[in-house]
Every structure is written in C-alpha cells, then in structure tokens.
Amino acid sequence: MIENPILPGFNADPSICRVGDDYYIATSTFEWYPGVQIHHSKDLVNWTLVTRPLNRADLLDMRGNPDSCGIWAPCLTWSDGRFWLVYTDVKRHTGSFKDAHNYITTCDRIDGDWSKPVYVNSSGFDPSLFHDDDGRKWFLNMRWDHRPNRSPFSGILLQELDPDTLALTGEVHEIFHGSELGMEEGPHLYRRNGYYYLLTAEGGTEYDHACTLARSRSITGPYELHPLTHITTSRTNPEARLQRAGHGDIVETPEGETFLVHLCSRPLRNRGRSPLGRETAIQRMEWRDDDWLWPLEDDPTPRDRVVAPVTGHSSPARPTHCRYDFAEAELPLDFQWLRTPQPEQIFNLKARPGYLRLLGRESLGSLFTSSLVARRQQALCFTATTELDFAPQTFQQMAGLVCYYNSRKYHYLYVSRDADQGRQLNVMSCLARLDGQSEYPLEPDPVALPEQGAILLRAEVRYEHLYFSWALADHPHDWHQLPLKLEYSLLSDEAGTGAGNNFTGAFVGMAAQDTSGQALPADFAWFEYEEK
Numbered sequence: 001m002i003e004n005p006i007l008p009g010f011n012a013d014p015s016i017c018r019v020g021d022d023y024y025i026a027t028s029t030f031e032w033y034p035g036v037q038i039h040h041s042k043d044l045v046n047w048t049l050v051t052r053p054l055n056r057a058d059l060l061d062m063r064g065n066p067d068s069c070g071i072w073a074p075c076l077t078w079s080d081g082r083f084w085l086v087y088t089d090v091k092r093h094t095g096s097f098k099d100a101h102n103y104i105t106t107c108d109r110i111d112g113d114w115s116k117p118v119y120v121n122s123s124g125f126d127p128s129l130f131h132d133d134d135g136r137k138w139f140l141n142m143r144w145d146h147r148p149n150r151s152p153f154s155g156i157l158l159q160e161l162d163p164d165t166l167a168l169t170g171e172v173h174e175i176f177h178g179s180e181l182g183m184e185e186g187p188h189l190y191r192r193n194g195y196y197y198l199l200t201a202e203g204g205t206e207y208d209h210a211c212t213l214a215r216s217r218s219i220t221g222p223y224e225l226h227p228l229t230h231i232t233t234s235r236t237n238p239e240a241r242l243q244r245a246g247h248g249d250i251v252e253t254p255e256g257e258t259f260l261v262h263l264c265s266r267p268l269r270n271r272g273r274s275p276l277g278r279e280t281a282i283q284r285m286e287w288r289d290d291d292w293l294w295p296l297e298d299d300p301t302p303r304d305r306v307v308a309p310v311t312g313h314s315s316p317a318r319p320t321h322c323r324y325d326f327a328e329a330e331l332p333l334d335f336q337w338l339r340t341p342q343p344e345q346i347f348n349l350k351a352r353p354g355y356l357r358l359l360g361r362e363s364l365g366s367l368f369t370s371s372l373v374a375r376r377q378q379a380l381c382f383t384a385t386t387e388l389d390f391a392p393q394t395f396q397q398m399a400g401l402v403c404y405y406n407s408r409k410y411h412y413l414y415v416s417r418d419a420d421q422g423r424q425l426n427v428m429s430c431l432a433r434l435d436g437q438s439e440y441p442l443e444p445d446p447v448a449l450p451e452q453g454a455i456l457l458r459a460e461v462r463y464e465h466l467y468f469s470w471a472l473a474d475h476p477h478d479w480h481q482l483p484l485k486l487e488y489s490l491l492s493d494e495a496g497t498g499a500g501n502n503f504t505g506a507f508v509g510m511a512a513q514d515t516s517g518q519a520l521p522a523d524f525a526w527f528e529y530e531e532k
Contacts, residue, residue: 001305001307001308002044002282002305002306003305004242004282004302004304004305004306005242005279005281006047006261006280006281006282007025007027007039007279007280008279009276009279009377009378010276010277010278010376010506010507011037011263011280011376012028012073012205012247012277012278012279012280013028013072013073013247013278014026014027014248014249014262014263014280015027015073015074015249016076016249016250016251016261017076017078017083017251018078018252018253018254019078019083020254021311022041023041023042023251024050024076024110025039025041025047025076026038026074026075026085027039027074027280028071029052029054029070029336030067030068030071030072030503030504031065031067031069031070031406032070032336032337032338032504032507033054033055033336033340033341034053034055035052035053035054035055035070035071036052036054036071036085037049038076040315041315042314042315043308043309044259044282044308044309044311045308045315046314046316047318048316049334051333052333053085053105053107055341058116058117059105059114059116059117060089060341062339062340063339063340063367063368063369064339065089065091065367066092066093066367067367067407067408067504068501068502068504069090069091069092069093071089072088072090072100072126072503073087073088073126073186073247074087074088075127075188077129077130077131079137080163082106083107084104084105084129085105085107086120086128086139087102087103087105087127088102088103088126088127089101093501096152097146098125098152100125101119102120102121102122102141103117103118103119104118104120104166105117105118118165118166120161120167121141123141123144123157124143124144124157125144125185126141126142126185126186126201127140127141128140128141128187128189129161130188130189132219133191136160137163138158138159138160138161138219139158139159139160139161139168140156140157140187140188140189141187142155142157142185142186142187143155143156143157143174151182151183153178153182153183154177155175155176155177156175156176156177156184156198156200157173157175158173158175159172159173173221175198175216175219175223176198176221178212179202179212179225179230181203183203184212185200185201185202186199186200187200188200188248188249188250189219190250192291194217195216195217195291196218196223197213197214197250197293198214198215198216199213199248201246202246203235205263205278205500205503206498206500207235208235209233209235209244209245209247210229210230210233211232211245211247211248211260211262211300212229213225213229213230213231213292215291215292226292226293227292228294228295230300231260231285231293231294231295231300232245232246232248232260232300232302233245233300233301234264237301240301240302241266241304242264242302242303242304243265243266243267243274244263244274245263245264245301245302246262246263247263248260248261248262248263249261250293253309253310255311257284257309257310258286259282259283259285260282260285260293262280263278263279263280264280264281264302265493266279268380268463273464273490273492273493273495274492274494274505275377275380275405275491275505275506276377276378276380277492277493277505277506278503279505282306283302283303284296284306284307320379321529322334323527324528325525326349326356326524326525326526327353328349329350330349331347331349331356331373334375334376335375336507337370337372337373338370339367339368340368345361346371347371347373351521354525355389355523355524355525356510356524356527357524358371358521358522358523358524359512359520359521360399360513360514360521361512361513361519362513363513363515364402364404364410364412364428364513365408365430366407367407371511371512371513372404372509372511373509373510374507374508374509374511375507377403377505377506377507377508379532380461380463381462381463381532382461382508382529382530382532383458383529383530384401384403384459384509384527384528384529384530385456385457385459385527386456386510386524386525386526386528387454387455387456387457387473388400388454388456388457388523388524389455389525390415390512391423391452392415392423392520393417393520394516395416395417396513397416397514398412399415399511399512399513399522400413400414400415400510401413401457401459401468401508401509402414402508402509403459403461403466403488403491403506403508404507404508404511405490405495405506406504407436408430408432408433408436408496409430409431409432409491409492409495409496410428410429411466411468411488412427412428412429412511413426413468413470413482414426414511415449415455418446421446421448422449423448423450423451424447425449425455425470426440426447427440427441427442427468427482427486432490432495434497441484442484447480453473453474454473454525455470456476456479457469458470458471458479461488461508462532463488464488465485465486465488466485466487466488467484467486468481468482468484491506492506508529510522510527
C-alpha cells in the first residue's frame with residue numbers, strides 16, 4: 001500500500017515524470033535555495049530526494065525576493081532523450097500584480113548540470129510543457145490580469161514552442177477559462193485516444209482547492225468539462241485527513257495503471273493551521289469506456305492509503321530519525337538556505353572539518369543574505385537537537401537553533417552576549433506580525449551561560465506547541481527546559497496574511513547573525529532530527 005502523503009512536509013505543486021521504470025516528482029521551493037526539489041522512486045511508494053537543479057546564479061538568484069516568491073510550480077518532463085524543466089521565478093506576489101518570469105532548462109541526467117535557462121515569457125505563472133505525438137511542443141501558463149473588476153485568473157494560454165531556440169512562436173491561444181469554481185492555474189496537457197486532456201488547479205490553494213479535468217479533440221479547444229468537474233478535491237469533505245487537495249499531475253505505469261499526484265495539507269487538530277505546509281499525495285485513477293479519467297468509486301476525496309502499482313521494483317523508505325555529522329565537504333541534501341546563489345558567503349564545511357560553520361550575516365528578517373541552514377519539518381511532532389560552539393563578543397552577534405516558516409514567523413533559541421551579564425541564552429519570536437517586530441518571552445531573565453564551552457540546543461514540537469531546552473556539551477544528559485510553551489501553529493500557511501498568501505512550510509535548523517558586520521563564525525558539530 002501507498003501511505004499518503006508520499007512527500008511529507010513542504011512539497012507543493014507536484015509535477016510527475018516517468019522515464020522507463022523510474023519516476024520523478026518536481027515540487028516548488030519558493031524562496032529556498034537551491035531551487036526545485038526532485039524526488040525519485042521505483043515503486044510510487046517510497047521516494048528519495050535526489051537533486052535540486054537550480055543551483056547556480058545563472059539559473060536562479062532570489063536575493064530580494066519577498067517571502068513565498070521565488071520558484072512556483074515547476075513542470076518536469078522527458079522528451080528527445082533529455083529532461084525538460086519549466087519554472088517560474090516570482091519577484092512579487094502581493095497587491096494587484098504578479099511579477100512572474102518563466103524559464104526553460106534541460107539536462108540529459110536528472111542530477112547533472114542543467115543548461116543555461118532560456119527566458120520564455122512573463123504573462124502568468126504555473127508554466128508547463130507538452131510534447132505532442134507529432135514532435136511539436138506547446139507551452140502553457142495561466143494568465144494574470146491586474147486590472148480592477150476582473151478575475152485576476154484570466155484563463156489558460158497555449159502557444160507553440162520552437163524546440164531548437166526554445167522561443168515561443170505562432171498565435172497565443174486562450175484555451176480554457178475554468179469551471180464555476182474559478183481561479184484556474186497549474187495546467188498540464190495529455191493526449192490519449194484522440195483527445196487532448198487538460199488538467200488544471202482551481203479554487204485557490206486553500207480549502208476550496210481542486211483538480212479540474214477537461215478535454216477536446218483539438219489542442220486549441222474548445223474544452224468540455226469532466227462529468228464530475230473536479231476529479232480530486234477535499235473541498236466538500238471537511239472531515240478528510242488530507243485537506244486542500246488540488247494542483248495535480250497524471251502518470252501512467254509501464255503496466256498501464258494510472259495515478260494522479262496532487263498537493264494536500266494535514267492541518268493541526270482543532271486549529272485548521274498547517275505548519276507542514278502543502279505536501280504531495282497520490283491517488284489511483286481509472287480510465288473508463290467513456291474516455292474519461294475517473295477517481296475510484298466516483299469519489300474525488302483524496303484517500304489516505306492507496307493500492308500500490310504492480311511492479312518488481314522497490315525503493316527505500318524515508319528515514320524518520322536523521323543525524324547529520326557534517327563530515328563531508330558538501331551540505332547534506334536535506335538542508336537548504338534562503339535566496340542566495342552564493343552559499344560561500346553564509347556557510348562552509350571546510351574551515352573546521354567535521355563542523356558546519358555559519359558566518360554571521362543579516363537578520364532572520366532579511367530578504368538578501370541570511371545565514372540560515374535548515375531542513376523541512378515532516379511530521380506534526382518531532383525533536384531537533386544541535387551542538388553549538390560560539391563565542392559572541394557583542395549583543396549584535398547571535399547563533400542558535402531556529403524553527404522557521406518565513407521572515408515574520410519563527411521561534412529562535414539563540415546564544416548571544418550582554419555587556420553586563422556575559423554570554424547568555426535567549427529566545428526571539430516573530431509571531432506572524434506584519435510589521436516584523438520580534439518578541440523576547442524570556443526577558444528580563446535570559447539564561448546565563450559559562451563564558452567557554454559548547455552548548456546543546458533542543459526544540460521539541462508537539463502539534464501546536466514548542467518547547468526549548470538546553471544543556472552544556474560537557475554534561476549532555478543534564479537538560480534544562482525553558483519555562484515557555486510557545487505557540488507553534490503560528491509557523492503555518494494560515495497565520496498572518498492567510499493561506500492564500502503563504503505557500504511554504506515549517507523548517508528547523510541552524511542560524512547565525514552578526515549585525516555589526518564582522519561575520520563572526522558559529523560552528524555546529526552535528527544536527528539531529530527525530531519524528532515522534
């Protein structure tokens with residue numbers, strides 16, 4: 001059986017691609033660097049993160065991008081002996097305008113060096129690429145309308161793409177304007193039995209989200225809606241464990257079985273908030289004699305458990321307990337940082353072998369150069385622990401363990417220095433305030449620390465609550481829990497400006513700031529993550 005979600009934690013807007021008996025899913029990464037997560041599987045059950053291809057400045061530079069901008073809804077396909085990746089770099093998403101620029105890059109190996117990107121257009125976001133049976137290629141994206149008194153989601157556009165120059169050519173076709181639900185986006189095209197099938201996302205990425213299917217004999221339309229209209233959605237079933245289901249893609253196994261991957265969310269109990277962000281799930285579908293793709297038993301509600309495909313292959317299960325010792329010269333793949341294509345400015349693993357060294361840079365609210373290295377939260381309950389060696393000389397120098405959603409939503413357990421009290425441990429929280437102001441719940445009594453020696457820091461998340469603890473590295477079993485029960489549900493899509501404006505998910509990791517400009521290093525010996 002397949003247990004949903006197949007990609008737990010922040011893994012939104014899945015695009016699935018099969019090459020032989022290998023399956024790949026690409027998901028959005030927004031402001032996190034490198035861009036686009038790609039997971040691999042042989043069995044559709046277990047998935048392994050294999051690469052993030054947008055890892056150079058010419059492919060992606062997001063310095064200055066606001067929260068929840070950056071990489072939206074990539075599309076990964078295979079054609080002509082190579083992978084094709086279409087993606088959007090969003091520079092602004094609030095207000096009337098969406099400044100969204102679409103690119104294409106290719107590579108013959110999923111983990112290879114991807115080509116210099118080719119700019120395509122900026123008329124909207126969620127681009128995709130369709131390779132037709134006759135060798136022609138077609139580019140799709142939703143179109144954004146900034147004008148007043150109109151729906152900003154103004155239809156799905158289709159235009160031919162020159163396979164040699166990767167430039168758009170010919171007429172722009174408006175092929176679909178959605179169902180009554182509206183807010184059409186995330187288009188994907190397929191061809192089967194003489195029909196073109198258009199799968200779109202509708203309803204916005206909140207609790208009305210849905211996968212809508214339409215078809216036409218002609219690629220340019222007109223497209224007729226599926227008898228159910230929405231073939232995957234949880235909008236009418238508030239009791240479903242997987243909520244916000246929508247934005248999908250379809251894949252067929254070598255044996256002819258059909259599956260649909262889609263985003264979803266597992267809200268906290270009694271809260272409706274989603275620290276895990278939008279995750280990826282999979283559903284079994286079936287083609288019927290009417291040439292429509294149907295959910296099982298005509299029920300579009302996403303299922304928690306799905307019968308796995310017939311296959312002679314298997315993939316390793318995802319580990320739920322990971323310890324990272326930073327013994328290698330490269331950052332472990334589970335970790336990302338924010339926005340910059342110049343990671344050497346914020347961390348290295350060679351200056352002190354066996355340690356991750358962070359260089360103190362700008363604040364956690366910075367949109368440019370923030371020294372934060374973190375991994376996704378993938379379960380509603382987990383513990384994260386790290387060992388920090390850090391000797392601050394001023395209050396402007398800080399380093400520690402952070403639970404982070406974005407620049408306005410985080411809880412930070414950090415070591416710093418006070419001119420009178422010496423080295424100390426404190427907590428900084430930004431509670432989804434639009435002005436970005438921080439609070440210090442331990443004040444006026446931060447914890448006094450010895451002037452020398454490494455410190456152990458721990459975060460324990462239990463659903464909507466967070467507990468911080470600390471210990472001296474010389475006394476690793478003598479833990480001290482801080483007298484705080486922090487509101488963790490604020491680190492979610494819904495808190496602050498709402499789920500329609502927050503698109504990522506909670507991370508936990510290591511951070512360092514030096515607002516004096518001296519870039520004081522902070523050394524982390526190891527990091528441990530364990531789901532409960």
